[in-house]
Amino acid sequence: MRAFTFERAPTPAAAALSMQQHPGARFIAGGTNLLDLMKLDIERPTHLIDVNRLGLDRIEALPDGGLKIGALVRNSDLAADPRVRREHPLLSRALLSGASAQLRNKATTAGNLLQRTRCFYFYDTTKPCNKRTPGSGCAAMAGFNRIHAILGASAQCIAVHSSDMAVALRALDAQVETVSASGAARRIPIAELHRLPGDTPEIETVLAPDELITGVTLPAPLGGTQRYRKVRDRASYAFALVSVAAVVVRDGRMVTGVRLAFGGLAAKPWRNEEAERRLIGTDGGTRARDAVADVLIDDARGHGHNDFKIPLLRRTLHATLAQAIAETI
Structure with a gap:
C-alpha cells in the first residue's frame, strides 16, 4: 500500500485550494472508481481530499424551470427524484441502467462524469497504455478491442468513456459548474467537458488541476x-x-x-x-x-x-x- 495523507475539506473553495497546495492530490467522494484504481496501482494519490461534507448533495428547482443537481447527489437519489423522473426521464433511465444498486448508492454526480475508462489495457499495468503512461503505446490497437471507440479516436488511444449518465446529460444540454482555488466559478457546457484523445489521451477533461465540480444544471424540459x-x-x-x-x-x-x-x-x-x-x-x-x-x-x-x-x-x-x-x- 502506498502512503497518502487525508483531509476533510470544509468548503468547495477550500477543497480546490488544497488541491492546488498538494501536487498529486485527488478529490474523493463515493470512491467507487478511485479506490479500485488505487488498489491496482494505477492511481497513486499522495493526498486525498474528502469532499463529502460540502453540502453539494441537493437537487434544486431553478426559476427558468430547470434543475440544479449538486455534485454529491448520489446516482440512486438522482434517478429516484420525482422531478427527474417526470421532466427528465431519460436521465433516470440512464442512471438505472448503470452499475449495481450498491454502487449507485455511493457514486456521485461529479464522480460519474469523471470516471476513468474501463479499457482492459488501461487496467492492466503490464500492458502499454498512453492514457496511463504517456508515450508507452496503445495495446488495444492490435489487441482485443471489442469495447473500444469507432468515433473520435486517434493513433494514441481508442478507449471510450463509460458513463451512461453523461450520455443522457449530453442529450439534455446540461452545463457543469465548477470552482477553482481562487474562488472563481465557471460554467462548462457538457459538450466541452470531455476531450477527445488526440495526441494527449492522458488529459481527459478541460478542468484545471485545482478545479472542483460543484454541480450540474439542466435547462427547462424540451418536451416530447x-x-x-x-x-x-x-x-x-x-x-x-x-x-x-x-x-x-x-x-x-x-x-x-x-x-x-x-x-x-x-x-x-x-x-x-x-x-x-x-x-x-x-x-x-x-x-x-x-x-x-x-x-x-x-x-x-x-x-x-x-x-x-x-x-x-x-x-x-x-x-x-x-x-x-x-x-x-
Missing part, C-alpha cells in the same frame, strides 16, 4: 418523448457497447425537435447535430432514420474486434427512434 437504450453483453452490470439517448418532439406527423447522444462509441458522449437536422421536418420514417445513421457512421472506423459496432449503431438508432416517434404525441 425521451428514451434511453443500452446494448451490452449482459442484461445488467455491464458497460454499453452502444447506447442511444433520444429526445423527440413532434407537431402532428412532423418531427420538430430532436436531440441524440451516444455512448460506447468515443472518449466522450457523442452528438452530431448535422445528423439530428436530418430528422427535423420529416415523419421520422425509415428513410429519415437511415439518413441520420448515414451521417453518424460516415466517419466511423472499427479496429477489428469492434467492427460490429458500426451496424449495431445503425440498428440501435433505428429501434430507439422508432419507439420514441411512435410514442410522441
Whole structure:
C-alpha cells in the first residue's frame, strides 16, 4: 500500500485550494472508481481530499424551470427524484441502467462524469497504455478491442468513456459548474467537458488541476418523448457497447425537435447535430432514420474486434427512434 495523507475539506473553495497546495492530490467522494484504481496501482494519490461534507448533495428547482443537481447527489437519489423522473426521464433511465444498486448508492454526480475508462489495457499495468503512461503505446490497437471507440479516436488511444449518465446529460444540454482555488466559478457546457484523445489521451477533461465540480444544471424540459437504450453483453452490470439517448418532439406527423447522444462509441458522449437536422421536418420514417445513421457512421472506423459496432449503431438508432416517434404525441 502506498502512503497518502487525508483531509476533510470544509468548503468547495477550500477543497480546490488544497488541491492546488498538494501536487498529486485527488478529490474523493463515493470512491467507487478511485479506490479500485488505487488498489491496482494505477492511481497513486499522495493526498486525498474528502469532499463529502460540502453540502453539494441537493437537487434544486431553478426559476427558468430547470434543475440544479449538486455534485454529491448520489446516482440512486438522482434517478429516484420525482422531478427527474417526470421532466427528465431519460436521465433516470440512464442512471438505472448503470452499475449495481450498491454502487449507485455511493457514486456521485461529479464522480460519474469523471470516471476513468474501463479499457482492459488501461487496467492492466503490464500492458502499454498512453492514457496511463504517456508515450508507452496503445495495446488495444492490435489487441482485443471489442469495447473500444469507432468515433473520435486517434493513433494514441481508442478507449471510450463509460458513463451512461453523461450520455443522457449530453442529450439534455446540461452545463457543469465548477470552482477553482481562487474562488472563481465557471460554467462548462457538457459538450466541452470531455476531450477527445488526440495526441494527449492522458488529459481527459478541460478542468484545471485545482478545479472542483460543484454541480450540474439542466435547462427547462424540451418536451416530447425521451428514451434511453443500452446494448451490452449482459442484461445488467455491464458497460454499453452502444447506447442511444433520444429526445423527440413532434407537431402532428412532423418531427420538430430532436436531440441524440451516444455512448460506447468515443472518449466522450457523442452528438452530431448535422445528423439530428436530418430528422427535423420529416415523419421520422425509415428513410429519415437511415439518413441520420448515414451521417453518424460516415466517419466511423472499427479496429477489428469492434467492427460490429458500426451496424449495431445503425440498428440501435433505428429501434430507439422508432419507439420514441411512435410514442410522441
